Amino acid sequence: EEGFSFSDHSHRRFNPLAGSWVLCSPHRAKRPWLGQVEDAPGEQRPAHDPSCFLCPGNRRATGATNDRYTSTYVFPNDYAAVHAEQPDCSTDSLAVVAGENASSALFRVESARGQCSVVCFSPRHDLTLPELGLGEICQVIRTWQGIYAELSAKPSIAYIQIFENKGAAMGCSNPHPHGQVWALSVVPSEPAKEIESLKAYRQARISTNPSACMLCAYVSAEEDNAAAGEQSSRLVLQNKSFMALVPFWATWPFETMIVAKSHVASIADLCESQIADLAEIMQGLTCRYDNLFQCSFPYSMGLHQAPTATHPDAACCHLHMHFYPPLLRSATVRKFLVGFEMMAEPQRDLTAEQAASRLRAQSSTHYKL
Amino acid sequence: EEGFSFSDHSHRRFNPLAGSWVLCSPHRAKRPWLGQVEDAPGEQRPAHDPSCFLCPGNRRATGATNDRYTSTYVFPNDYAAVHAEQPDCSTDSLAVVAGENASSALFRVESARGQCSVVCFSPRHDLTLPELGLGEICQVIRTWQGIYAELSAKPSIAYIQIFENKGAAMGCSNPHPHGQVWALSVVPSEPAKEIESLKAYRQARISTNPSACMLCAYVSAEEDNAAAGEQSSRLVLQNKSFMALVPFWATWPFETMIVAKSHVASIADLCESQIADLAEIMQGLTCRYDNLFQCSFPYSMGLHQAPTATHPDAACCHLHMHFYPPLLRSATVRKFLVGFEMMAEPQRDLTAEQAASRLRAQSSTHYKL
Ligand SMILES: O=P(O)(O)O[C@H]1O[C@H](CO)[C@@H](O)[C@H](O)[C@H]1O
Ligand SMILES: O=P(O)(O)O[C@H]1O[C@H](CO)[C@@H](O)[C@H](O)[C@H]1O
Numbered sequence: 001e002e003g004f005s006f007s008d009h010s011h012r013r014f015n016p017l018a019g020s021w022v023l024c025s026p027h028r029a030k031r032p033w034l035g036q037v038e039d040a041p042g043e044q045r046p047a048h049d050p051s052c053f054l055c056p057g058n059r060r061a062t063g064a065t066n067d068r069y070t071s072t073y074v075f076p077n078d079y080a081a082v083h084a085e086q087p088d089c090s091t092d093s094l095a096v097v098a099g100e101n102a103s104s105a106l107f108r109v110e111s112a113r114g115q116c117s118v119v120c121f122s123p124r125h126d127l128t129l130p131e132l133g134l135g136e137i138c139q140v141i142r143t144w145q146g147i148y149a150e151l152s153a154k155p156s157i158a159y160i161q162i163f164e165n166k167g168a169a170m171g172c173s174n175p176h177p178h179g180q181v182w183a184l185s186v187v188p189s190e191p192a193k194e195i196e197s198l199k200a201y202r203q204a205r206i207s208t209n210p211s212a213c214m215l216c217a218y219v220s221a222e223e224d225n226a227a228a229g230e231q232s233s234r235l236v237l238q239n240k241s242f243m244a245l246v247p248f249w250a251t252w253p254f255e256t257m258i259v260a261k262s263h264v265a266s267i268a269d270l271c272e273s274q275i276a277d278l279a280e281i282m283q284g285l286t287c288r289y290d291n292l293f294q295c296s297f298p299y300s301m302g303l304h305q306a307p308t309a310t311h312p313d314a315a316c317c318h319l320h321m322h323f324y325p326p327l328l329r330s331a332t333v334r335k336f337l338v339g340f341e342m343m344a345e346p347q348r349d350l351t352a353e354q355a356a357s358r359l360r361a362q363s364s365t366h367y368k369l
Numbered sequence: 370e371e372g373f374s375f376s377d378h379s380h381r382r383f384n385p386l387a388g389s390w391v392l393c394s395p396h397r398a399k400r401p402w403l404g405q406v407e408d409a410p411g412e413q414r415p416a417h418d419p420s421c422f423l424c425p426g427n428r429r430a431t432g433a434t435n436d437r438y439t440s441t442y443v444f445p446n447d448y449a450a451v452h453a454e455q456p457d458c459s460t461d462s463l464a465v466v467a468g469e470n471a472s473s474a475l476f477r478v479e480s481a482r483g484q485c486s487v488v489c490f491s492p493r494h495d496l497t498l499p500e501l502g503l504g505e506i507c508q509v510i511r512t513w514q515g516i517y518a519e520l521s522a523k524p525s526i527a528y529i530q531i532f533e534n535k536g537a538a539m540g541c542s543n544p545h546p547h548g549q550v551w552a553l554s555v556v557p558s559e560p561a562k563e564i565e566s567l568k569a570y571r572q573a574r575i576s577t578n579p580s581a582c583m584l585c586a587y588v589s590a591e592e593d594n595a596a597a598g599e600q601s602s603r604l605v606l607q608n609k610s611f612m613a614l615v616p617f618w619a620t621w622p623f624e625t626m627i628v629a630k631s632h633v634a635s636i637a638d639l640c641e642s643q644i645a646d647l648a649e650i651m652q653g654l655t656c657r658y659d660n661l662f663q664c665s666f667p668y669s670m671g672l673h674q675a676p677t678a679t680h681p682d683a684a685c686c687h688l689h690m691h692f693y694p695p696l697l698r699s700a701t702v703r704k705f706l707v708g709f710e711m712m713a714e715p716q717r718d719l720t721a722e723q724a725a726s727r728l729r730a731q732s733s734t735h736y737k738l
Binding site for chain 2: 002003004005006008009010011012013014016020021023024025028030031032033034035036039061078079081082083086087088089090092093096097098099100101104105106107108109110111112113159161163164165168169170171172173174179180182184186188189190191214217218221224225228231232248300301302303304322324336338339340342343344345346347351353
């Protein structure tokens, strides 16, 4: 009689950062796909596109003109989700939409302020992160550091979210390499959950180890697991300061996390050699992504770190980046997290170990070169 | 000086069922869309398609042949995410992927068993829920009741998720009208959170009202709000037993919830007149959806109710259905919940009141008729 096998039998894995579960059905990858196919990303683009709102020297939708920038370039989002100034939301304003129930726990509302910026990674319209040089990626990281430091100094800002949507499949409306920064007057739900988990982990161990950190422990466990052999390895690549891995509890088929190997609270704390190490891992990971299906691999990526440099729980936070790529089988077949996933629980069709092994097998040279 | 306006100013709303927040940026609907456009759904289809795996009398991918059914039709999912029989997941099996760390809180795993079925709503390949007659929708509901009763009786089943993915944009691989049922040996994350919220709500009020229910209170508050006028109404339609509304905390642009007006724990508890009332609301809502952008409106829909009839918290549960449709502006432009939403917090571009008002304005006659 055969025993339980992670690559054959359904199981749930717990995500200790988000505090949620994911259902893993590895045999499901065998099912034929008859549904929607995406347009294959990665068409040829010119180095400068006169109609692009993000290229140097061009006019944007709202009429402003971009500088003739030669490195990274930051400007305010013309369609910001939050603004610095707006009236307060009082119980009287709530009464307009909730009447007599404005004071009920069922109609809770908060006003949200902040600011949104766009960060162009390069003046070149035709390149993406994995195609930039290491020096250029370092410059992206230094630009993030500058924004984080500047926004952290504003008392009105409680949280800074740096992220990138890459590819049409991830709602990106312009292929020019760029990310965004949305800074808010409140700490949003996802980072709030992670901070609670990190705090609870430390609290439970505080008497023996006052600086106990879940992600420090996780990094070290995954180093052991990778050393123990292929079957237990979720590592994609690493260097002195950072590790890229498929987390044990990954939801998206080729989801990865880049984690600082030492306890670094935020991007602001990285020294020059750590910046270079992070750039190397970002390039190495996104290059393997592109090579996997020989296409410009779509994803949403974002940094989780101390909400701001002065947040009371900043010391608990541990810098990491999440990459959530939708593709499952090829450049045109994605995973849909829909009915069951929305109503019940995220579900995946291959194990984290299988995904990591496929990413590790990719060349570190970009397929276009 | 002007005050706070829900349709002009950014705010967050709290979802008391899921225990999470949503960021609402109503002015953002004005931004131009330059990103991916979907194929417009709703092409003409034959009443019977010889190549469809779901049509009566046809052969499926795995070789089985469908009955020549004339009403609803239930069969086992050929690519089930969970199976009834599989080995137990022991600490020894976990050691294969987690080595020495198999006992650590960072590598938590549970085996997951269960069964998955497909529920064809009609023998007709060319119809969808809003195009079926009320009698046929009643038959779909009765079929769900039968499945729920049968699975509830199995000690190995802890949770029954009934859902529908409709449209290619929602990962549906076959336009034949059908839904699915995934039944599991565990209660998944989303319903577990809702049950916790419902229990906490009752617990906090138990001394004065032992049967206090958040959704009973919500239904009655929304009846008041709707009666107070257009500005505070989130109601789409209602009858004696059910209400369809855009919840105050909706995430998806035209997200709705169908809620039982009286405290009904599960679909199994509906009498014939309640079944007829639910069918009427399902038809009326999906018809307005189709009319909104004159297309076969994609969505993922699912029932939340008592996990099984014998679950210890069954009495706390209150039957409702969630509809999560992705479209935002037209039949081809959807909302992407991506970078900021995945990393930080769901974000929407119009208010729940605006969405409800647009849905209310739709005709109750299907645009194809
Ligand atoms: O089973 P189907 O309809 O082929 O598959 C669809 O629904 C499932 C349940 O929501 C998802 O896991 C799949 O990603 C989706 O494509
Ligand atoms: O601001 P963009 O890139 O136009 O918009 C994209 O990213 C935003 C932040 O994740 C999302 O809210 C939008 O739905 C998406 O299309």
